[in-house]
Amino acid sequence: MIIDDQHYDVIIIGTGAGGGTLAHKLAPTGKKILILEQGEFLEKESSELVDTEVFRKEQYHAPEQWYDNEGEPFYPQTSYCVGGNTKIYSGVLMRMRERDFEEVQHKDGLSPAWALKYKDFEPYYTEAEQLYQVHGKSEDDPTEPLHSGAYPFAEVAHEPQIEVIKDVLLKQGLHPSHLPLGLGNQGRTDSEDTGISPALKYPNVTLKTSAQALYLHTNASGCEIKAVQAKIGHQSYLFLGSMIVLSCGAINSSLLLLRSANEKHPNGIANSSDGVGRHLMKQQLSVVVQLTSSAYSGLSQRTLGVNDFYWGDEQYPYPMGNVQESGGILQDVIFSEAPPLLSIFTRIMPEFGLRQLATRSIGWWLQTEDLPNPHNRVRIAGDRLHIDYEPSNVEAHDRLVYRWLDVLKAVQAEQPSRFGRNGVFPRSDMPIQVVAHQCGTCRFGVDPKTSVLDLNCRAHEVNNLYVVDSSFFPSSSSVSPALTVIANALRVGDHLIQRLMNE
Numbered sequence: 089m090i091i092d093d094q095h096y097d098v099i100i101i102g103t104g105a106g107g108g109t110l111a112h113k114l115a116p117t118g119k120k121i122l123i124l125e126q127g128e129f130l131e132k133e134s135s136e137l138v139d140t141e142v143f144r145k146e147q148y149h150a151p152e153q154w155y156d157n158e159g160e161p162f163y164p165q166t167s168y169c170v171g172g173n174t175k176i177y178s179g180v181l182m183r184m185r186e187r188d189f190e191e192v193q194h195k196d197g198l199s200p201a202w203a204l205k206y207k208d209f210e211p212y213y214t215e216a217e218q219l220y221q222v223h224g225k226s227e228d229d230p231t232e233p234l235h236s237g238a239y240p241f242a243e244v245a246h247e248p249q250i251e252v253i254k255d256v257l258l259k260q261g262l263h264p265s266h267l268p269l270g271l272g273n274q275g276r277t278d279s280e281d282t283g284i285s286p287a288l289k290y291p292n293v294t295l296k297t298s299a300q301a302l303y304l305h306t307n308a309s310g311c312e313i314k315a316v317q318a319k320i321g322h323q324s325y326l327f328l329g330s331m332i333v334l335s336c337g338a339i340n341s342s343l344l345l346l347r348s349a350n351e352k353h354p355n356g357i358a359n360s361s362d363g364v365g366r367h368l369m370k371q372q373l374s375v376v377v378q379l380t381s382s383a384y385s386g387l388s389q390r391t392l393g394v395n396d397f398y399w400g401d402e403q404y405p406y407p408m409g410n411v412q413e414s415g416g417i418l419q420d421v422i423f424s425e426a427p428p429l430l431s432i433f434t435r436i437m438p439e440f441g442l443r444q445l446a447t448r449s450i451g452w453w454l455q456t457e458d459l460p461n462p463h464n465r466v467r468i469a470g471d472r473l474h475i476d477y478e479p480s481n482v483e484a485h486d487r488l489v490y491r492w493l494d495v496l497k498a499v500q501a502e503q504p505s506r507f508g509r510n511g512v513f514p515r516s517d518m519p520i521q522v523v524a525h526q527c528g529t530c531r532f533g534v535d536p537k538t539s540v541l542d543l544n545c546r547a548h549e550v551n552n553l554y555v556v557d558s559s560f561f562p563s564s565s566s567v568s569p570a571l572t573v574i575a576n577a578l579r580v581g582d583h584l585i586q587r588l589m590n591e
């Protein structure tokens with residue numbers, strides 16, 4: 089094992105939404121920062137992920153197998169590269185609703201209150217929207233919480249046929265809104281271009297790629313992390329740091345903590361609550377496809393969202409969730425996972441047919457809150473990573489899908505020449521390998537018995553260990569998670585800057 093001869097003020101592990109953003113925040117402090125990322129720079133820009141090949145290749149899967157409830161192996165759809173999953177995400181950067189921070193009764197149980205509230209996150213949402221150049225318009229969605237300032241950029245216009253749908257929805261008394269989108273000169277803003285690359289301009293910041301953190305080593309008393317052991321190529325290295333920040337994604341951060349068990353932390357680092365790896369949430373996700381009579385590019389951004397069913401309606405007084413138009417389906421990596429709607433079909437379809445289908449389809453993306461369940465967890469058995477997972481809120485999600493199918497049928501009835509009249513809308517739910525919205529495996533809170541992290545996202549039991557990815561979520565909400573991860577990394581960044589300056 090090679091012991092690196094440097095001592096770092098901060099070691100950040102992972103460069104996705106959490107880690108990349110934190111690196112950007114801490115870089116100007118002049119403190120010595122090491123970033124470890126197990127992936128490499130992605131050759132293609134995220135905006136170039138635009139091809140029918142998306143449906144055929146397994147390139148957006150991690151190069152490793154995980155195991156499901158039945159012990160069946162699967163390749164998770166997650167991106168190990170500089171920028172993490174923000175390199176393949178859709179760039180919809182939504183704020184959680186104000187009520188999402190409170191206890192909410194769902195059909196399947198309670199969504200717990202967060203110890204911090206919307207007002208605590210609001211300034212950081214604003215900072216996050218500035219940093220990731222969010223284009224949006226908050227006035228047309230009645231569920232949108234109060235913003236202290238306008239979005240930094242105006243909303244992205246809908247494609248003409250989405251505009252037609254919007255008008256029909258308005259006639260139905262719904263409130264179609266513009267989805268907030270992170271967009272820069274080169275397409276969707278991600279944590280490589282927005283976070284890591286600017287951070288690397290500072291001489292005090294070092295990035296090591298293809299560097300997989302394997303173990304955290306504590307001091308003798310177990311109350312501090314002394315070193316991070318990482319594999320680079322075939323060689324093991326030990327990196328020493330004062331503050332250690334995990335941002336490997338909710339599943340991989342908990343894996344690292346569990347795998348690093350030692351005498352002082354026999355159930356895994358910072359795990360005397362037995363909470364590490366538990367309460368894994370991943371939202372219920374479905375896609376519904378609406379076929380159109382006229383062709384379009386199939387390459388547009390997601391622009392239209394609907395939250396009229398978010399908190400329920402007269403017939404169903406429980407939260408159902410969020411609806412997003414998916415933009416051109418050629419651009420959406422998640423669709424490539426959807427069986428049997430597109431994946432099997434599209435793998436055997438000739439190129440021409442596939443393009444025809446893609447340019448005559450509008451995808452609708454539906455997402456429903458997943459409730460925290462201690463039995464849904466990341467578990468290690470020998471060398472294997474198991475995901476024990478049973479979905480929650482299945483009925484609420486089905487209701488959302490059926491509400492949306494009724495809406496689409498009404499759109500057809502209004503505009504049969506554009507959208508046909510057959511009433512056929514292929515639907516698919518997302519299988520276990522879609523872990524895109526994973527969160528909750530190291531929840532933050534006040535009580536060390538029921539949470540892993542304190543309110544600054546520092547491990548209750550380890551003085552210099554932080555987690556800034558989506559692990560800290562006590563509940564998943566039904567909105568897309570990345571903006572909350574980014575805002576939280578900025579919030580924790582402020583705390584770390586204070587701490588670094590005082591020590």
Ligand SMILES: Cc1cc2nc3c(=O)[nH]c(=O)nc-3n(C[C@H](O)[C@H](O)[C@H](O)COP(=O)(O)OP(=O)(O)OC[C@H]3O[C@@H](n4cnc5c(N)ncnc54)[C@H](O)[C@@H]3O)c2cc1C
Nearest residue numbers: 102104105106126168172173178179180301557558568570
């Ligand atoms: C196809 C897709 C579309 C999505 N669309 C949206 C969207 O439109 N809006 C939205 O809000 N969210 C979206 N998401 C979710 C969003 O991308 C995630 O919520 C967000 O990226 C999570 O950030 P993170 O920091 O928790 O982890 P990640 O972004 O997953 O980053 C984790 C990083 O850690 C690295 N890593 C892991 N383990 C180790 C280790 N042991 N050592 C070193 N490095 C390690 C990984 O390689 C990765 O780079 C989407 C996700 C996917 C997959």
